[in-house]
Amino acid sequence: MxxxxxxxxxxxxxxxxxxxxxxxxxxxxxxxxxxxxxxxxxxxxxxxxxxxxxxxxxxxxxxxxxxxxxxxxxxxxxxxxxxxxxxxxxxxxxxxxxxxxxxxxAGLDPQNPEYKNFHKAFFNHSLRWGKINEIGMMGEYELRNIWDTMKKRKVRKIISHMKARSQFAWEMFRQKRLHLSFHSSKGRDEISRLYKKSAGRKWI
Amino acid sequence: MDLAYYPGCSLYQSAKLYNHQTNLVFERLGLHLQELDDWSCCGATSAGKINDFMAIALPARNLGIAEATNLPELVIPCAACYSRTKVAQKQLQDNPLLQNEINLELSRQTFGNIKVSSILEVLWREINGERFESIPLTKIEGLKAACYYGCMYTRFPYDVEVADNVENPQAMETVLKAIGVPTLDWNHKTLCCGASSVVYNTEAALDLMAKIMKDALARGANCLVVTCPMCQMNMESQQEKYCRKHGIKERMPVYFITELLGLAFGISREEIHPGGNLPPNGLEWSKMCGDSV
CATH class of the missing domain: 1.10.1060.10 (Alpha-helical ferredoxin)
Incomplete structure (x- = not known):
């Protein structure tokens, strides 16, 4: 321990x-x-x-x-x-x-940076559009991952990762789970005002 | 009777079928679902990982919209949205200062007086009512269902009132019994399926799903019944993967409870699950559900 x-x-x-x-x-x-x-x-x-x-x-x-x-x-x-x-x-x-x-x-690199990327992508997407569009959210997540891997200069890892991901996307499409329609909410300005309020709050 | 309805993002995307089925089944039960006007994402589990304030503020906006409809109850079929909204409502009640602060920015303010219900709470109540009794039931043959609840229906990150037994929930069993589908007792009905960690921690999530699958098989189940769109997606779309990884030969369908209810209410297979027996093609299917891609 x-x-x-x-x-x-x-x-x-x-x-x-x-x-x-x-x-x-x-x-x-x-x-x-x-x-x-x-x-x-x-x-x-x-x-x-x-x-x-x-x-x-x-x-x-x-x-x-x-x-x-x-x-x-x-x-x-x-x-x-x-x-x-x-x-x-x-x-x-x-x-x-x-x-x-x-x-x-504290800026500590998590053992699993994909964890951080996933939740950040999800949260940012919900703030930006008011609703989650899975393709957009997953896209941001993958870009964040690629950016992180690029910084570590592991090109091979990016390629194998992209392969796995495109398989995942194809699987989702085949199972009728991938939708191309785009959704957003008009209340985005309310959400962004709330987000400004949250700045600097460590706990509620 | 009218009920306020919050579908949540996944019911417009990967779990669109669930939205389609919920609307059909509730219509049959004589319950009109009135979708919230301009609802927004509740933040699900992700908001709480980044920003505690927004994890409450995002659902607060939807609660405000729901309260403005003056309807007594808000139905949320998605388990993650249900949990998030219910917890946020309780947190706001316990923390009036925070509620005030959030309300200042909202055009439709929340005062915490609408009942937040999952789809199971409504169905459980309905099957004892007159509306349900007046519907002629069609017998569904050959199913032995393992009801899989997942985490979000009974376990919450905050002290809220739980609608069912925490360790051994019975709502789905009761509903399925009422439509004549036999159910099984099994161990892993509330074990976590890994949820979104299938994306960033795939192997660990696959192990958990295999555990659930193995126990359901060992009890002799031939289908899983769920209410959570995340569980349904994981258990179904990853089935090939986790079964292969753990050497499981059998496969089983994973139904939303609404699918079985729809069939029992006499809705045709094609109507309750459009394109279910067609060769898989996402684009075609989107059209069938009445949505421009």
Missing amino acids: STEEFQYSHLSAQVFTSEIMARSGQDITSCYQCKRCAAGCPVAEQTDMVTPNRLIRMVILGDIEQALTNQLTWKCLFCHTCGTRCPNNIKTGRVADTLKKMALD
Whole structure:
């Protein structure tokens, strides 16, 4: 769980824990490690043994680096099995979500940059047009991916990725799921005014 | 009876069939769905990953439009939109300052007094009512359905009132029983299918879908019934992929609950699922559903 270099510091643990609690709205100090969340987590097999309860422990101990970069934080599907089973009603999914946001705010490169690209593309598209057009949204997502890979100068990866993606698109078309019609909402100015208001808010 | 209706983006795109079927089935039940005027995207799960404020503000706009219609209930068939809207409504109720701040920018303001319902809540209520009893039912033969609910129907990222049992929901079973389709008890009815992570974390999502499929098969199901457009898309469109990856030989159709209801209400197969037996071609199908591509 923790790296060897990790040194416990009371102050940083306290500050980190309170920031997570304020941003996620979850009282994580009430966790008594019963591991009901761990038993139900659908991605627990793929996270290097980091389960929701251990994630909470990491935060409480102030192991900031591990908390922001471990596998669970980035693989969490936000399915809320942990939250509904927790006897103390801690929604650990929201803790993981908060950690992701903090990592992105801090400019830490996520282990899975496609995650960030997908949600950014989705969010930007909904702000820009008021409705999601899947072709446009996926297009932006792919462009972001290509741009990220270009920066790392991995041309081969781009080609294999494009191949996989065009297969995906063809599959969607074949299954009558790809539509070329374009939708937008007239309330876009309301949405962009709201978006301006959201600037600089770390929590609601 | 009129109900306010928020279809959401995917019901105009990848899950257009669901929109088509929902309208047909509700019409048959004598419920008129009044689509919200100029609705916008609710942000789904993505808005909350980037911007907490917008994750509430986006659905707040739709809630405002819905309240302005003066209808008692807002029906949302898409599970992600339903969850997002319901949670945002509760968060606004709990946080009047935030509600004020968002309302300042809205032309139709929200005060949180419309009931937000999923399609299952409405159907569950309807099958005990007169309108349902007056419809002659056609028997659907040969189906053994595994009802798959997914995450969003019972589990929420905020404390809201849940309409069903969290771990073992029964709404779909009850509705299907009423139209004479046998259902099965099984383990993974609320397991996550991976949702949008199929795009950016494909392998992990495929493993989860295979888990769901295997359990449904082991119980002897021959079709999955869903209400979430994301689950339907994943379980159906990725079926070849996850079955091959995990050596599953069988394949099964993944129906929206509206498809089975439509068939039971005597709507023809061609009308409830246009082009279902035609060679697949997206463009043709778009036309059939009455939409210019």
